[in-house]
Amino acid sequence: MELPGWDGSVVLMCLFFTLVGVDSFSGNLPPPKNLSLAWDPHNLSVHIHWREPAGLGTKCTVNYTLAVYYEKCPPRQNASDKRRTIRLSLNYPFSREDEICVGLTTNPMVCENKYASKEVYKGLSPPLALVKNFSCLYYANKKMNCTWTIVKNTPDLQLSYREENKNKDSLKHCTSYLTYGTMKTGCHLHDEDLTTSAKVYFVISGTGDNHLINNRFMIDIHVSVKLPKPKVSITREGEHLHFQASTPNFVAPHCLKYKYMYSKCNEKVRHWCYMCFAAY
Numbered sequence: 001m002e003l004p005g006w007d008g009s010v011v012l013m014c015l016f017f018t019l020v021g022v023d024s025f026s027g028n029l030p031p032p033k034n035l036s037l038a039w040d041p042h043n044l045s046v047h048i049h050w051r052e053p054a055g056l057g058t059k060c061t062v063n064y065t066l067a068v069y070y071e072k073c074p075p076r077q078n079a080s081d082k083r084r085t086i087r088l089s090l091n092y093p094f095s096r097e098d099e100i101c102v103g104l105t106t107n108p109m110v111c112e113n114k115y116a117s118k119e120v121y122k123g124l125s126p127p128l129a130l131v132k133n134f135s136c137l138y139y140a141n142k143k144m145n146c147t148w149t150i151v152k153n154t155p156d157l158q159l160s161y162r163e164e165n166k167n168k169d170s171l172k173h174c175t176s177y178l179t180y181g182t183m184k185t186g187c188h189l190h191d192e193d194l195t196t197s198a199k200v201y202f203v204i205s206g207t208g209d210n211h212l213i214n215n216r217f218m219i220d221i222h223v224s225v226k227l228p229k230p231k232v233s234i235t236r237e238g239e240h241l242h243f244q245a246s247t248p249n250f251v252a253p254h255c256l257k258y259k260y261m262y263s264k265c266n267e268k269v270r271h272w273c274y275m276c277f278a279a280y
């Protein structure tokens with residue numbers, strides 16, 4: 001009561017002690033600084049870079065854990081992927097432009113009595129969408145149709161594409177658009193580079209909100225194959241009927257499995273088989 005100023009300085013000294021204590025005794029490393037993210041202009045990857053935390057000291061070597069979340073920051077779900085690196089940057093590939101959040105922690109490698117830092121976050125939003133529901137169907141040898149739904153009317157909309165692994169300058173323009181009225185709603189592609197094992201990188205570009213916008217997509221052709229209806233031939237071999245289906249010429253025969261369904265006259269039961277010789 002006689003010394004009000006004295007009370008205050010005790011409190012201050014305790015506070016000071018605890019703050020210093022977090023850094024030098026209880027052992028959490030400082031988090032990385034200046035985490036930044038940017039979409040790569042030439043492919044569907046994100047450049048992630050950051051700076052070493054301040055005050056590591058010369059005896060301390062660290063590496064970093066990068067966690068990727070498909071949601072807005074701060075994340076509620078667990079990370080979809082985690083990577084460790086000793087470097088201060090990373091190029092992370094995505095399969096589509098999405099809302100992402102990246103978390104980064106500093107980890108001790110050689111650093112006595114130190115634990116991983118708290119995680120710091122940085123988010124990145126996808127660009128404005130000119131289209132949605134972009135999808136492709138590979139329906140014949142080297143032929144594919146890609147379609148989309150228009151979100152914003154974009155008179156100068158254009159589709160370009162290249163095989164994923166080709167040079168970034170090798171983008172080709174769509175030459176045969178599918179249209180609905182005056183709007184471009186798809187593209188018919190007929191191209192030597194289109195094989196069932198290829199991955200194709202697409203860019204839809206156009207002016208939106210007074211500047212050029214790119215929407216990028218990656219299509220894995222082998223999961224976009226649309227098989228034609230098989231033609232079935234039935235031949236008689238003695239007591240048996242032999243079923244055979246036509247094979248499309250653009251898919252390796254070993255990738256296909258056929259299921260034949262048949263029923264006998266006056267019988268309700270449906271039979272099925274894969275390699276078929278049906279007794280009759």
Ligand SMILES: *[C@@H]1O[C@H](CO)[C@@H](O)[C@H](O)[C@H]1NC(C)=O
Pocket residue numbers: 033034
């Ligand atoms: C890095 O982050 C610090 C704050 O943590 C900030 O003061 C500084 O301006 C940033 N530097 C750059 C180059 O962004």
Ligand SMILES: *[C@@H]1O[C@H](CO)[C@@H](O)[C@H](O)[C@H]1NC(C)=O
Pocket residue numbers: 076077078
């Ligand atoms: C996150 O992971 C932990 C353990 O790895 C698990 O117990 C928890 O259910 C997961 N949470 C979600 C939202 O998936």
Ligand SMILES: *[C@@H]1O[C@H](CO)[C@@H](O)[C@H](O)[C@H]1NC(C)=O
Pocket residue numbers: 040042043044045091092093
């Ligand atoms: C994307 O391009 C950058 C160069 O701009 C390159 O470093 C990176 O490896 C590429 N990523 C993928 C997934 O192709």
Ligand SMILES: *[C@@H]1O[C@H](CO)[C@@H](O)[C@H](O)[C@H]1NC(C)=O
Pocket residue numbers: 063064084085086107108109110
């Ligand atoms: C990072 O450091 C930990 C702890 O020393 C080690 O187990 C891990 O292999 C290191 N990873 C990389 C990529 O440096």
Ligand SMILES: *[C@@H]1O[C@H](CO)[C@@H](O)[C@H](O)[C@H]1NC(C)=O
Pocket residue numbers: 132133
């Ligand atoms: C198009 O995408 C939206 C979500 O962006 C989805 O709700 C809708 O079902 C899709 N439509 C078609 C025809 O695939």
Ligand SMILES: *[C@@H]1O[C@H](CO)[C@@H](O)[C@H](O)[C@H]1NC(C)=O
Pocket residue numbers: 137139144145178188226
């Ligand atoms: C793809 O587009 C072409 C040209 O419009 C058309 O002839 C063909 O039937 C389409 N194929 C499929 C599977 O939609």
